[in-house]
Amino acid sequence: MIKKIKLITRDSFNQLILPVYNPAFFIPVKGKGSRIWDQKGKEYIDFSGGIAVTSLGHCHPVLNKVLNQQSKKLWHISNVFTNEPALRLADKLISSSFASRVFFANSGAEANEAAFKLARYYSSKIYNSKKNKIISFYNSFHGRTFFTVSVGGQSKYSDFFGPKPPAIMHAKFNKIDTVKDMIDENTSAVVMELIQGEGGIIPADVSFVKEVRDLCCKYNALLIFDEIQTGIGRTGKLYSYEYYEVQPDILTIAKSLGGGFPISAMLTTNQIASVMKPGIHGTTYGGNPLACSVAESVIDIVNTKKILSGVEKKSEKIISELHFINKRFELFTEIRGKGLLIGIVLRPEFSEKIYDILNSLFLEGVIVLTAGKNVIRLAPSLIISKRDIVEGMKRFYRALEKCL
Numbered sequence: 001m002i003k004k005i006k007l008i009t010r011d012s013f014n015q016l017i018l019p020v021y022n023p024a025f026f027i028p029v030k031g032k033g034s035r036i037w038d039q040k041g042k043e044y045i046d047f048s049g050g051i052a053v054t055s056l057g058h059c060h061p062v063l064n065k066v067l068n069q070q071s072k073k074l075w076h077i078s079n080v081f082t083n084e085p086a087l088r089l090a091d092k093l094i095s096s097s098f099a100s101r102v103f104f105a106n107s108g109a110e111a112n113e114a115a116f117k118l119a120r121y122y123s124s125k126i127y128n129s130k131k132n133k134i135i136s137f138y139n140s141f142h143g144r145t146f147f148t149v150s151v152g153g154q155s156k157y158s159d160f161f162g163p164k165p166p167a168i169m170h171a172k173f174n175k176i177d178t179v180k181d182m183i184d185e186n187t188s189a190v191v192m193e194l195i196q197g198e199g200g201i202i203p204a205d206v207s208f209v210k211e212v213r214d215l216c217c218k219y220n221a222l223l224i225f226d227e228i229q230t231g232i233g234r235t236g237k238l239y240s241y242e243y244y245e246v247q248p249d250i251l252t253i254a255k256s257l258g259g260g261f262p263i264s265a266m267l268t269t270n271q272i273a274s275v276m277k278p279g280i281h282g283t284t285y286g287g288n289p290l291a292c293s294v295a296e297s298v299i300d301i302v303n304t305k306k307i308l309s310g311v312e313k314k315s316e317k318i319i320s321e322l323h324f325i326n327k328r329f330e331l332f333t334e335i336r337g338k339g340l341l342i343g344i345v346l347r348p349e350f351s352e353k354i355y356d357i358l359n360s361l362f363l364e365g366v367i368v369l370t371a372g373k374n375v376i377r378l379a380p381s382l383i384i385s386k387r388d389i390v391e392g393m394k395r396f397y398r399a400l401e402k403c404l
């Protein structure tokens with residue numbers, strides 16, 4: 001028998017949903033730009049951007065229009081056919097990056113899953129079946145499928161799920177010697193985030209990334225950049241690897257790409273792609289016309305000088321407001337990250353209070369995220385207005401006044 005619940009409340013979550021999350025005490029029902037409203041009509045300023053996803057804010061009119069138009073034409077057609085939005089989007093991703101081939105999927109984890117499979121497949125076809133080692137980094141995050149949590153550098157996400165896939169090793173981020181110690185002719189790929197996102201907004205050093213690239217070239221290992229969180233304008237360039245002047249062999253993107261519609265992509269070169277044949281890998285929904293038409297518009301809007309240079313200006317404004325707040329409260333020791341992926345590192349005495357601080361911010365009408373143990377993370381819309389920044393930071397200040 002199905003029990004009907006009459007009133008949808010936060011408590012319904014505890015009765016109905018697998019308890020893998022502990023969501024905020026309120027339920028958002030509407031969003032517009034960088035503002036959100038809950039069931040009671042209370043308004044919030046959103047510095048979380050749906051965890052770096054709603055890159056153009058909530059319900060952007062152009063995305064809305066494109067989604068509506070495409071929904072009247074064709075929603076789903078399967079990979080038995082190709083479709084126009086997928087081909088147009090692929091063309092835009094290729095012409096704006098190092099890559100010449102695209103694979104579409106629906107989530108970050110699936111894009112990484114495809115990347116890791118491609119790397120091992122390529123190494124075993126071109127070299128030999130022993131060349132299957134994957135090197136990743138402690139504290140990294142690459143998604144929640146079993147392969148991707150095993151590659152990810154936080155064992156709490158992969159322990160107790162049975163035997164893990166073998167030949168995965170973890171080096172220390174920004175410590176090149178630990179990579180040198182591990183890498184050899186049996187290494188298939190090295191995978192890294194350019195800014196460790198979930199791990200606490202920790203940027204990779206330029207020299208480190210360059211040296212990893214050199215080591216990969218020396219041992220014929222593929223370099224995979226997971227730009228699922230840092231890609232598509234988040235840091236003020238379309239792809240963060242542009243800052244490093246280092247190109248990967250495989251790149252994964254998701255989050256900001258769909259502006260809130262689920263889509264991800266794995267990009268690679270012709271040479272690497274050439275080992276793949278029909279049937280070797282696949283997905284039911286990947287590359288569906290609804291997702292691709294929305295993502296195409298996201299790229300059109302974000303990949304402009306105006307939006308990308310705006311990211312840096314908005315970032316500067318937020319950081320200067322944060323420094324002002326810090327003068328009064330001495331809350332944090334460091335601000336790190338790039339563009340609109342900002343990590344506020346709390347002073348040790350505040351790190352235990354991080355969830356009290358978050359709740360207090362919610363009560364005051366401002367939404368932020370955490371990352372790692374002691375970092376408040378901001379990943380707002382790339383087009384958040386100055387007015388919303390200023391108002392949000394006022395609320396931030398008031399919330400701290402009440403809770404510290």
Ligand SMILES: *Cc1c(COP(=O)(O)O)cnc(C)c1O
Pocket residue numbers: 106107108109110112141142143144193197198226227228229254255
């Ligand atoms: C979010 C994220 C993922 C996982 O994406 P999902 O869509 O949740 O599967 C993978 N890598 C990085 C760097 C991420 O930030």
